[in-house]
Amino acid sequence: xxxxxxxxxxxxxxxxxxxxxxxxxALRRGLTGWAFAGPATVIVVGLSIFxxxxxxxxxxxxxxxxxxATMVGWGNYQKxxxxxxxxxxxxxxxxLTAIFVPGSIVLGILIAVxxxxxxxxxxxxxxxxxxxxxxxxxxTGILANFxxxxxxxxxxxxxxTLGLPQSQFLENQHxxxxxxxxxxxxxxxxxxxxxxLAALQDIPRELVEAAVVDGASKWKVFRHVTLPELxxxxxxxxxxxxxxxxxxxxxxxxxxxxxxxxxxxTVVYYIYELAFQTQRLGYGAAAAYxxxxxxxxxxxxxxxxxxRRGSEVF
Amino acid sequence: MTRWKLPxxxxxxxxxxxxxxxxxxxxxxxxxxxMSSAEINQFPPKLIPTSLHIEGYRHLFSExxxxxxxxxxxxxxxxxxISHLVLCSMxxxxxxxxxxxxxxxxxxxxxxxxxxxxxxxxxxxYLMFARIGIVDTLAAAFVPWLASAFGxxxxxxxxxxxxxxxxxxxxxDGCGRWRTFRSIVLPLAKPALTTLAIITLLWSWNDLLWPLxxxxxxxxxxxxxxxxxxxxxxRTEWSQLMAGNVVATxxxxxxxxxxxxxxxxxxxxxxxxx
Numbered sequence: 001x002x003x004x005x006x007x008x009x010x011x012x013x014x015x016x017x018x019x020x021x022x023x024x025x026a027l028r029r030g031l032t033g034w035a036f037a038g039p040a041t042v043i044v045v046g047l048s049i050f051x052x053x054x055x056x057x058x059x060x061x062x063x064x065x066x067x068x069a070t071m072v073g074w075g076n077y078q079k080x081x082x083x084x085x086x087x088x089x090x091x092x093x094x095x096l097t098a099i100f101v102p103g104s105i106v107l108g109i110l111i112a113v114x115x116x117x118x119x120x121x122x123x124x125x126x127x128x129x130x131x132x133x134x135x136x137x138x139x140t141g142i143l144a145n146f147x148x149x150x151x152x153x154x155x156x157x158x159x160x161t162l163g164l165p166q167s168q169f170l171e172n173q174h175x176x177x178x179x180x181x182x183x184x185x186x187x188x189x190x191x192x193x194x195x196x197l198a199a200l201q202d203i204p205r206e207l208v209e210a211a212v213v214d215g216a217s218k219w220k221v222f223r224h225v226t227l228p229e230l231x232x233x234x235x236x237x238x239x240x241x242x243x244x245x246x247x248x249x250x251x252x253x254x255x256x257x258x259x260x261x262x263x264x265x266t267v268v269y270y271i272y273e274l275a276f277q278t279q280r281l282g283y284g285a286a287a288a289y290x291x292x293x294x295x296x297x298x299x300x301x302x303x304x305x306x307x308r309r310g311s312e313v314f
Numbered sequence: 315m316t317r318w319k320l321p322x323x324x325x326x327x328x329x330x331x332x333x334x335x336x337x338x339x340x341x342x343x344x345x346x347x348x349m350s351s352a353e354i355n356q357f358p359p360k361l362i363p364t365s366l367h368i369e370g371y372r373h374l375f376s377e378x379x380x381x382x383x384x385x386x387x388x389x390x391x392x393x394x395x396i397s398h399l400v401l402c403s404m405x406x407x408x409x410x411x412x413x414x415x416x417x418x419x420x421x422x423x424x425x426x427x428x429x430x431x432x433x434x435x436x437x438x439x440y441l442m443f444a445r446i447g448i449v450d451t452l453a454a455a456f457v458p459w460l461a462s463a464f465g466x467x468x469x470x471x472x473x474x475x476x477x478x479x480x481x482x483x484x485x486x487d488g489c490g491r492w493r494t495f496r497s498i499v500l501p502l503a504k505p506a507l508t509t510l511a512i513i514t515l516l517w518s519w520n521d522l523l524w525p526l527x528x529x530x531x532x533x534x535x536x537x538x539x540x541x542x543x544x545x546x547x548x549r550t551e552w553s554q555l556m557a558g559n560v561v562a563t564x565x566x567x568x569x570x571x572x573x574x575x576x577x578x579x580x581x582x583x584x585x586x587x588x
Contacts, residue, residue, distance in 0.1 A: 029412065029414060030414040030415050032412060032414070033414025033415075033417060034408075034416075035408075036404045036407055036491075036495075037404070037405045037409055037412070037414070037417070038405075039401050039404070039405070040402055040404065040405035040460075040461035040465075040466055041424060043460050043461045044427055044462060044466065047435070047457070048435060049423060051435045051438035051439050052430050052435060054441075054442075055434050055437055055438045058437060058441075065441065110328075111332060114328050117323065119323040121326070121329075122329075124333065125329045125330075125332075125333045127571070128334070128336050129336045130570070130577075130578065130581075131570060132336055132340065134516060134563070134569075134570045135520075135563045135567065136519065136522070136566075137520065138522050138538040138539070138541055138542045138562065139343075139563045142542070142545050142558075142559050143339055143342075143343050143556075143559060144339075146343075146346065146552060146555070147339055147342070152355060152356070154338075154339075154342060186335070186336065186339075190336075190581075191581055194582055195581070198582040243431070249433070249522070250523060254542045254545065257546075268523075272433075272436075272523070272526075275440075276440075276527055281437055285437050285438075288436075291431075291433065292433075295431070296429065
């Protein structure tokens with residue numbers, strides 16, 4: 001097979017002198033190549049392409065995993081589009097995404113700019129802000145339950161000290177999803193900050209200095225020099241965080257488990273319940289496919305929007 | 315630019331509260347793990363324990379299988395990291411340097427898998443593992459972590475950036491591919507291997523959804539699902555829960571504190587190349 005993959009610039013011909021005929025050598029080279037690349041390739045492709053195709057067939061069946069499956073064509077998909085639980089889960093997921101993605105971008109840029117200053121204690125600040133990122137979602141969720149506990153949690157204690165009314169936080173069905181957003185931001189902002197910090201440090205100094213020489217104010221330099229330079233990174237961060245938010249499960253499982261009154265049920269949590277608590281495998285697989293397609297469309301939308309605005313990151 | 319020399323920059327007004335918001339909950343987690351239940355339920359709440367209580371930890375390890383869970387997590391993450399280092403560096407090298415039939419197709423397939431999310435894969439993978447009889451074993455937890463598209467891609471990018479002259483010299487001297495790889499290429503790849511090890515450790519240690527799906531026997535739990543389910547059963551045992559949280563997060567937090575530069579470089583790399 002002719003290797004045509006364009007992004008492989010420097011694969012060079014083997015320099016081992018030929019011991020056998022040209023065909024034997026090619027065979028030997030092929031075997032060496034597969035010996036190196038084969039194991040990982042088989043694992044990665046075997047554990048994703050094959051199951052993904054199978055998931056599609058499952059999604060077109062009514063199946064509990066034990067009794068024989070009944071093929072229902074697109075029935076599961078049609079039912080999902082009218083399923084009030086699916087619609088609610090989609091709404092919660094979109095609310096989360098709509099707050100979390102811009103939130104983590106704005107906070108990430110703000111904190112990165114602050115951390116890029118040459119001031120005292122900067123190492124301390126950096127450590128503090130990055131550390132939550134390495135804590136697992138499970139641990140973060142359990143900790144959040146403690147901090148936001150209405151009776152003895154620190155959050156209500158602070159409100160009390162400030163003379164503000166107490167809150168039920170995660171136990172309030174109108175508030176819970178926003179608290180989840182806050183917790184998610186707490187855990188993930190470290191990541192966007194690191195990326196923006198690296199991007200800030202990559203901006204050529206001459207660019208900023210030239211603007212300063214031209215008499216631009218600090219704000220103007222930030223607005224017209226720094227921000228445009230950050231745009232490609234922003235496209236990446238937006239896609240990454242959109243995927244994170246659209247696939248949110250861990251934090252829901254360890255805090256509200258979808259409650260109170262289903263107000264924090266996300267799509268992935270719903271899929272988990274469908275497939276592994278109520279054994280509706282076909283219906284769950286269909287929901288997973290729908291989510292996959294919507295996430296892809298959203299990500300592509302973000303990339304295209306970023307392109308139109310002049311970034312060339314993808 | 316005299317501002318830098320001022321003892322108090324206005325940026326502190328932003329950074330100090332932010333830093334506290336990010337770190338204080340973790341401090342409280344550690345402090346609470348050393349409190350007695352009576353102290354935790356006191357009103358108004360206390361931040362600092364009056365004396366060091368280790369009941370939380372004692373009960374955690376005697377009443378739950380936390381020690382077993384910790385061991386399971388170490389096994390799963392250990393296998394994940396070692397397997398990633400071996401298999402992904404080999405594959406990365408193969409794709410970067412060797413020519414073989416099907417290379418282009420294999421690489422395109424690997425890249426395509428990056429877009430397929432776990433929730434799409436969990437149902438068929440569960441069924442597949444059930445059929446070969448490894449559901450509810452530790453193998454179910456670590457098999458999906460043996461290699462990843464991200465790891466292959468990371469190593470391939472690194473090897474593409476490495477000059478080929480050293481390898482060519484070794485090959486001309488009669489050194490085989492495998493020996494060249496082992497003794498010439500891999501030692502040069504240490505930075506990329508460290509990045510790969512950190513990212514694999516971070517992701518596999520913190521994974522929740524897949525082990526939750528694959529494992530239901532509580533002596534095979536990883537720490538993350540052990541704690542999540544333990545919390546579901548006993549919401550009020552806060553000192554135990556916080557002790558569990560400390561056990562689950564401290565290995566990574568300590569690793570982060572000791573190798574902060576490397577962690578940050580890894581996160582940056584994920585961002586730029588991921």
